[in-house]
Amino acid sequence: MLAATLAPFVLAVFAPFVRRRVGDSAGWALAVLPAALFIYFAQFLGPVASGETFIFSTEWVPALGIALSFYVDGLSLLFALLITFIGTFIVLYAGAYLKGHADLGRFFMFVLMFMGSMLGLVLADNVVTLFVFWELTSITSFLLIGFNHDKARSRRAALQALVVTGGGGLALLAGLLLMAQVGGSMELSTLLADGDVLREHPWYLAILVLVLAGAFTKSAQVPFHFWLPNAMEAPTPVSAYLHSATMVKAGVYLLARMNPGLGGTDIWQIILMSFGGATLLTGAILALRNTDLKLMLAQTTVASLGLLVFLIGIGEPLAIQAAMAYLFAHSMFKGALFMVAGSIDHGTGTRDVRRLSGLGRVMPFTAAAAGLAALSMSGLPPFFGFIAKEWVYKGTLDGSLPLLLTAVAITGNALMFAVAFLVGFKPFFGKPGDTPHKPHEGSVGLWIGALTLAALSLIFGLFSGLAETFFIGPAAVAVAGVPMVVDLYLWGGFKAPVVASIITVALGAFFFWQGARLSAFLARVVDALWGPDKGYDQFMDGLIGLARAVTNLFQTGHLRRYMLFTFLTLAAVLVLPQVMLGNGFVVKAPPIDLLVWAIGLLAFVGALAIPFTRSRLAAIMLMGVLGLSVAFVFLLFGAPDLAFTQLMVETLSVVILALVLARLPVFGTDWRGYPRFVRDALIAGAIGIAMATLLVSITSVPLDLTLSEFFSARSYTEAYGRNIVNVILVDFRALDTLGEIAVVAVAGVAVLCLLAFRHIDHDSEDKPEASS
Amino acid sequence: MNSLILRTAVPALAGLMLLFSIYVLLRGHNEPGGGFIGGLIGASAFAIYTIAEGLASARRALIVPPITIAGVGLFLAAISGIVSLLFGDAFLTGQWWFPAFNPDLKYFSSVVLFDIGVYLVVVGAISGIAFALEERE
Numbered sequence: 047m048l049a050a051t052l053a054p055f056v057l058a059v060f061a062p063f064v065r066r067r068v069g070d071s072a073g074w075a076l077a078v079l080p081a082a083l084f085i086y087f088a089q090f091l092g093p094v095a096s097g098e099t100f101i102f103s104t105e106w107v108p109a110l111g112i113a114l115s116f117y118v119d120g121l122s123l124l125f126a127l128l129i130t131f132i133g134t135f136i137v138l139y140a141g142a143y144l145k146g147h148a149d150l151g152r153f154f155m156f157v158l159m160f161m162g163s164m165l166g167l168v169l170a171d172n173v174v175t176l177f178v179f180w181e182l183t184s185i186t187s188f189l190l191i192g193f194n195h196d197k198a199r200s201r202r203a204a205l206q207a208l209v210v211t212g213g214g215g216l217a218l219l220a221g222l223l224l225m226a227q228v229g230g231s232m233e234l235s236t237l238l239a240d241g242d243v244l245r246e247h248p249w250y251l252a253i254l255v256l257v258l259a260g261a262f263t264k265s266a267q268v269p270f271h272f273w274l275p276n277a278m279e280a281p282t283p284v285s286a287y288l289h290s291a292t293m294v295k296a297g298v299y300l301l302a303r304m305n306p307g308l309g310g311t312d313i314w315q316i317i318l319m320s321f322g323g324a325t326l327l328t329g330a331i332l333a334l335r336n337t338d339l340k341l342m343l344a345q346t347t348v349a350s351l352g353l354l355v356f357l358i359g360i361g362e363p364l365a366i367q368a369a370m371a372y373l374f375a376h377s378m379f380k381g382a383l384f385m386v387a388g389s390i391d392h393g394t395g396t397r398d399v400r401r402l403s404g405l406g407r408v409m410p411f412t413a414a415a416a417g418l419a420a421l422s423m424s425g426l427p428p429f430f431g432f433i434a435k436e437w438v439y440k441g442t443l444d445g446s447l448p449l450l451l452t453a454v455a456i457t458g459n460a461l462m463f464a465v466a467f468l469v470g471f472k473p474f475f476g477k478p479g480d481t482p483h484k485p486h487e488g489s490v491g492l493w494i495g496a497l498t499l500a501a502l503s504l505i506f507g508l509f510s511g512l513a514e515t516f517f518i519g520p521a522a523v524a525v526a527g528v529p530m531v532v533d534l535y536l537w538g539g540f541k542a543p544v545v546a547s548i549i550t551v552a553l554g555a556f557f558f559w560q561g562a563r564l565s566a567f568l569a570r571v572v573d574a575l576w577g578p579d580k581g582y583d584q585f586m587d588g589l590i591g592l593a594r595a596v597t598n599l600f601q602t603g604h605l606r607r608y609m610l611f612t613f614l615t616l617a618a619v620l621v622l623p624q625v626m627l628g629n630g631f632v633v634k635a636p637p638i639d640l641l642v643w644a645i646g647l648l649a650f651v652g653a654l655a656i657p658f659t660r661s662r663l664a665a666i667m668l669m670g671v672l673g674l675s676v677a678f679v680f681l682l683f684g685a686p687d688l689a690f691t692q693l694m695v696e697t698l699s700v701v702i703l704a705l706v707l708a709r710l711p712v713f714g715t716d717w718r719g720y721p722r723f724v725r726d727a728l729i730a731g732a733i734g735i736a737m738a739t740l741l742v743s744i745t746s747v748p749l750d751l752t753l754s755e756f757f758s759a760r761s762y763t764e765a766y767g768r769n770i771v772n773v774i775l776v777d778f779r780a781l782d783t784l785g786e787i788a789v790v791a792v793a794g795v796a797v798l799c800l801l802a803f804r805h806i807d808h809d810s811e812d813k814p815e816a817s818s
Numbered sequence: 819m820n821s822l823i824l825r826t827a828v829p830a831l832a833g834l835m836l837l838f839s840i841y842v843l844l845r846g847h848n849e850p851g852g853g854f855i856g857g858l859i860g861a862s863a864f865a866i867y868t869i870a871e872g873l874a875s876a877r878r879a880l881i882v883p884p885i886t887i888a889g890v891g892l893f894l895a896a897i898s899g900i901v902s903l904l905f906g907d908a909f910l911t912g913q914w915w916f917p918a919f920n921p922d923l924k925y926f927s928s929v930v931l932f933d934i935g936v937y938l939v940v941v942g943a944i945s946g947i948a949f950a951l952e953e954r955e
Contacts, residue, residue, distance in 0.1 A: 686850040694858035698944060701865045705951040765912060765929070772852035776933045780910040783932075784895055787939040791888045794943030798885060801950040 047102035047116045050083055051169060054162030061158055062151030073141020073491060076154055077134050080161060084130035087123060091516050094123050097523075101171060101235060110174075111232040117171035120520025124370070125168035125292075125299055127517075128377050132291045133161045135495025139385055140283035142491030143392060153193060157287070160186035164292050168299055172232050173222040180218060180260070183293050184211040190288060191280040203276040206582060210263050210273045218260025218300075224253045225307070238307040238527065245311055254308055257300065258317060265297025265351045268325045272579040275332070275344040282388030285340060290347045290380040295373065298354045302369065306527025309361055315446075318359025323454045325352025330461035334557065335568035339387040339397040339469055343380065346423075346462050350376050353458060357441055360451065363522070363530045365441030368434065370521040371534065374506075374513065375422060375434040378499045382419035383469055385496035386412055390473060392492060395482030400562070402473035408485045411493040413474040418500035420470020422507070424463040424554065425547065430506040430513065433534055435459060435550070439543035456550050463554025468561055510534040613729050620736035624743075641682065649675035657727060660717060662710070666703050670696055687771040821870070828870035835863035843937045844925070853933035857940025864945040873952045884946035891938025898931040 057079050065072040090100065103115035118126075140157060144150045163186055166179030185208070192204030228247045229237040237244070244250060261267075266274035277289050288294070301309075301318065308314060329349030336342045350372070357369035389412045390405065391397045406413040422431030438459070442451035478485070487493070506513045511534070519532035538544075557564060600611060652671035659665050673696035680689035718726070757770050757778065767773040775783050839859035846852030864884075868876040880887075899910035907913070913928040 687852070687855070690850055690855050691858065694855060694862065698858060698862055698865065701862070701869070702948060702951065705869075705948060766914065766927075767847040767929075769846060769848050769850065769852065771850075772846045772933070775852060775854070776847075776936065777912045777929050780899070780912075780929075780932055783936060784899065784910065787895060787936050788892060790943045791885075791892050791939050794885060794888055794946045797947045798950050801953070 047100075047118070047169065048104050048114055050086055051116065051162060051166045053079060053083065054158040054165070058155045058158035058162070061154035065151030065154060070141060070145045070150070072150070072154065073138050076141075076158070077137040079158070080130045080133040080137060083165075084127060084134060087126045087130060090118055090123050091127075094118065094120055094520050095516050097520075099235075103171070106172075106175075111226075112174045113172050113232070114175055115171040115233060116166075116169040116175075117233075117235050118169065119524040120517075120522070121299070121302055121370075121524035122168045124374065124517050124521040125295070126165055128374075129161060129164050129168070129292050132287060132377065132381050132495075132499070133157075135381075135385075135498060136283050136287040138491045139286070139388070139495045140281070142489045143283055143388055144281060145489075149193070153190075153281070153283075156186055156189045156193070157283070160190060160288060160293070164296070167296055171234050173226050173234060173237075174232065176234070177215070177219050177222055180264075180296065181212070181215050183296060184208060184215055184264075187211070187277075187288055187293055190284040191277045193281055193284070194279065197279070200279040203273070203279040207273045207277050209586075210270055210582075214260045214263025214270070217256045217263075221253050221256030221260065224249055224256065228253070229307075234303065234307075238304070241307040241310070241527070244307050250308075250311075251313065254311075254314065254317075257304060257308065261297035261300045262321060262355075263297070264300070265294050265355065266325070266348050267297070267321050267352060267355060268328050269578045271325055271328060271348045272577065272582060274348055275336075275341055276579070278338075278340045278344050282340065282384060282391065285344070286381050286384030286388065289344065290384050291377045294347065294351055295354075295377070298351060298358070298369075298373065301355060301358045302366075302521075302525040305358060305361070305366070305525050309358070315359050315361060318355050319445075319451070322352045322354070322356030322359055323451075325349065326356055326454065326458040328352070330458045330465075331568060332572065333465045334461055334561065334564055335572050337399050337565060339390065339399055339402075339473075340384070342399065342465050342469055343383055343387060346465050347380060349458055349462060350380070353438065353455065356451075356454070357438065358525070360441055360445040362441060362444040363526060364437065364444045366525050367518060367522045367530075367532055367534075368437035368441035370518045370525065371430075371437045371513070372434040374517055375429075375431045375503065378503045378506075379419040379422040379431055382415055382496040382499035382503070383423065383466075385492070385499075386416040386419065387469065389488050389492045389496065392488050393483065394485045399468055399472060401479050401481060403476040404474070404478035405485050406474035409474070409487045411487060411497055415493055415496035415500040416470040416474060418504055419496070420466040422500070422503035423466035423470070425459060425550065428504070428507045428536055430503050430510070432547070433507060433510055433513075433536060435547060436538070436543045437534070439546040443542055443546075452546055456546055456553065459550045460553035461557055463550060464557035464561055467554075467558045507536065510536060610726075610729075613733060617729055617732045617736065620740065621732055624736060624739060642679075645675050645678045645682070649679075657723070657730075662707060666700060666707070670700050673699070687769070824866075824870040828866055832863040832867040832870075835859055835866075839863065839937075839941075843933065844930075846933060847930070853936030854940055857937040858944070860937065860941040861944035861948070864941070865948045868945075868948060868952050873949060876949065876952075880945070884942045884949060886942070888939045888942025888946065891935045891940075891942060893935070894938065895932050895935030898928040898935060901928045901931075 057076065061072075061076060064075055068075050093100075100118040101115060102118075103113050106112045106114045116122075137154065137157065140153060141150070144153055147153070160183060163179050163182035167176060167183055170176035170179055188204045188208040191207050192200050194200040195204075225237055225244060226232050228249055229240070229243055231237050244253065247253075263270045274289060274294060278285055280289070326349050329345045329347070329352055333342050333345035333349060336345060354369050354373055354376075357365045357372065387397060389409070390402065393409055393412070394402065394405070396402065418429075422429035425431045425435035438455055439452060442448060442455045445451045473479075514532055514534040518534060522532055523529055600607075602608075649672055652668050652675065656665050656668045656672075659668060673692065677689045677692040677696065680686075680692055717723075757774060760778075761770045761773045762768055765773045765777045767777070839856045841856075842851040842859060843853055843856030844851075846856065864876060864880065867879065871879075877883075901913055902909060902911040905911075905913055910932070915926040917926065
């Protein structure tokens with residue numbers, strides 16, 4: 047299972063080489079992997095249909111309870127099969143769609159990486175594994191949306207998708223970790239087995255909000271729906287795969303997965319139903335407002351995702367069956383329609399639905415695929431879309447506010463009905479339109495996927511028992527967390543859902559008839575309004591403005607400003623804790639030792655004299671006096687190594703400072719005026735006094751000698767050295783030292799670079815002619 | 819710096835300091851000293867040599883650029899850690915070799931190699947800074 051999840055990543059690495067070797071038909075070679083994975087996952091169909099589940103676990107970070115564990119049940123299997131099945135055709139389609147594109151190899155690489163991420167996401171059992179793959183889908187989606195990276199719009203859309211879904215991902219991580227904390231396990235299969243623990247915990251609301259933030263951003267629910275249409279900047283294979291069939295459903299998957307653990311409460315139902323319903327209507331209305339095929343499909347995808355969330359929110363068994371059935375149907379017809387939109391774009395050079403007509407004769411296969419998929423999307427019998435829609439109405443009629451829920455669903459479905467006919471039929475009938483290219487049918491790869499998916503919509507409609515036994519049934523049971531009877535059928539007698547379907551078709555036909563007029567009207571209204579897409583820009587501008595303001599405040603470019611902030615921070619860190627917590631200060635009798643007093647006095651006078659001297663050279667000398675006094679102190683108290691080092695450092699400091707000062711007027715002064723003098727003196731005094739009181743309070747408690755004793759006992763016996771200080775430096779704590787010398791080396795390089803830059807400035811500005 | 823006394827005394831002095839710095843480096847395991855202090859002494863030797871004899875002759879005396887010395891030192895220190903991995907120990911665990919002719923000669927170890935690395939980093943980085951400051955346009 048781990049190998050199956052990682053295989054696409056491995057192949058991704060080699061994809062560019064395969065492309066270079068095999069050429070443009072590389073798609074056919076690379077599609078073998080997703081096809082093989084599909085067959086691998088298909089083997090689970092039988093056992094899972096009979097109620098079995100599988101767990102595969104590999105240790106990752108056992109100390110933290112993190113494992114690469116995967117869980118196969120009806121829900122994850124349904125997703126895994128959709129990902130690999132549609133993925134196979136997407137790879138073929140991409141090979142044909144981007145034929146001759148210079149970066150096709152890179153495209154395959156990203157798509158395969160995405161496929162692996164998505165598989166890992168839906169199969170993950172461990173919450174950390176889930177999160178890692180969740181983020182990987184965001185990142186690969188970013189790469190794919192920004193595939194045409196030389197276009198500013200693509201870059202903006204890619205970044206927007208990453209910001210929105212990545213932000214949601216962070217919320218999800220927090221939510222998942224809280225869940226793990228509350229439930230006492232990192233494994234979802236364990237956590238969700240006993241949902242009451244989560245639901246009755248005081249943190250339930252926090253967990254719910256965080257998890258929903260992750261799911262809603264990923265699945266483009268209102269108010270985060272804006273990124274998905276923008277993501278249509280990606281090449282069409284990406285739109286078909288990520289932004290209709292798989293990735294955007296990750297949020298829906300998460301909600302479905304969490305349903306046994308977090309679902310069923312009033313707050314869950316209210317949030318999911320209201321956000322889902324709002325998204326359904328928003329997406330459906332915006333779909334009709336657009337005239338670009340891909341944007342229309344993208345908006346209906348938003349609407350469909352809203353519908354799925356809405357159904358999961360209702361939570362009744364029929365609604366959950368409806369969610370799974372609709373998800374299944376949607377993946378097939380929407381994937382097919384996106385590929386059709388891409389083929390039309392490829393064949394005619396435009397995606398504007400107003401300019402497209404009469405393509406049926408020149409693009410027969412594409413037209414057939416479009417027609418079948420559109421019929422399924424509009425929910426007409428005998429397609430699987432019809433069954434899904436019937437179940438949607440069964441679900442809404444089963445909910446707590448049947449009339450309102452059904453009315454919302456009917457409105458949304460009727461709008462999608464209109465869009466389905468606009469996308470699936472209008473371009474293919476009537477007189478040939480005026481298009482940039484002369485329309486032509488694409489190669490096999492361009493229509494085989496769409497046609498297969500569209501045909502499956504019909505096959506599963508006619509043989510609904512297949513879908514029920516192997517896909518919808520096990521998935522619905524996994525989502526509900528309890529056994530249920532699933533019985534899908536095409537015709538169940540003239541009952542309420544059928545009436546609702548008839549209303550939908552009538553209303554949808556009206557919308558289709560008035561399509562152009564409605565679209566123009568909606569365009570005027572919608573464009574005048576403020577939307578979250580504009581809000582995103584305002585938010586990003588605000589963020590950058592804030593960052594700039596903060597930077598300008600601190601990064602003034604004046605060294606004295608930096609020093610001021612550094613020392614103010616140091617003073618605050620030293621003073622505040624001692625003031626707030628007290629410092630256990632105990633005054634002890636001072637030692638009566640003339641030498642100590644003499645050195646102390648020397649250091650004190652030296653330090654006190656520094657700020658009052660007006661000569662730089664004298665100031666350096668006085669610093670040296672201070673340093674030497676400190677070295678004396680070390681020597682007095684039996685630390686010859688420290689004294690030695692201190693002496694050397696002092697010597698070198700004087701040498702280096704002298705070299706620096708050689709470039710400045712040595713006898714100049716640094717008098718800074720009384721106000722700044724007093725301010726700086728206060729800061730320096732605060733640091734000095736706070737440091738002193740801190741040291742006194744530390745030394746007033748008995749020292750813990752465990753470490754000293756350990757080192758003196760082991761230094762010679764284990765490290766063969768009598769100089770404990772050095773043995774600690776190079777043996778016991780050698781890793782610390784390695785880090786320190788790395789810092790020394792880097793600091794050396796940094797100083798060299800700084801000084802080198804100074805030369806450049808000097809040469810170019812101050813001295814136009816080279817001299818001495 | 820144009821001082822006859824300095825120019826006369828420094829070559830001998832710097833040589834002695836360099837020798838002393840190596841002595842301090844090697845004795846560091848049992849008595850006050852070690853790579854860090856030794857490195858500081860070595861860097862001082864190059865610093866006063868630079869002041870007395872000028873940057874060009876200091877660079878000639880050092881043969882390689884000082885930052886290269888620092889890099890080699892860091893590399894040696896890291897290598898001394900990786901040696902332990904080859905023996906199946908954790909990174910930077912001290913490895914010792916006691917020569918058969920005199921098992922008390924406790925100098926052949928990855929720890930001493932590490933200390934030499936520290937010495938070279940300090941010499942290289944500090945004299946590199948001193949050289950750069952001394953450089954006139």
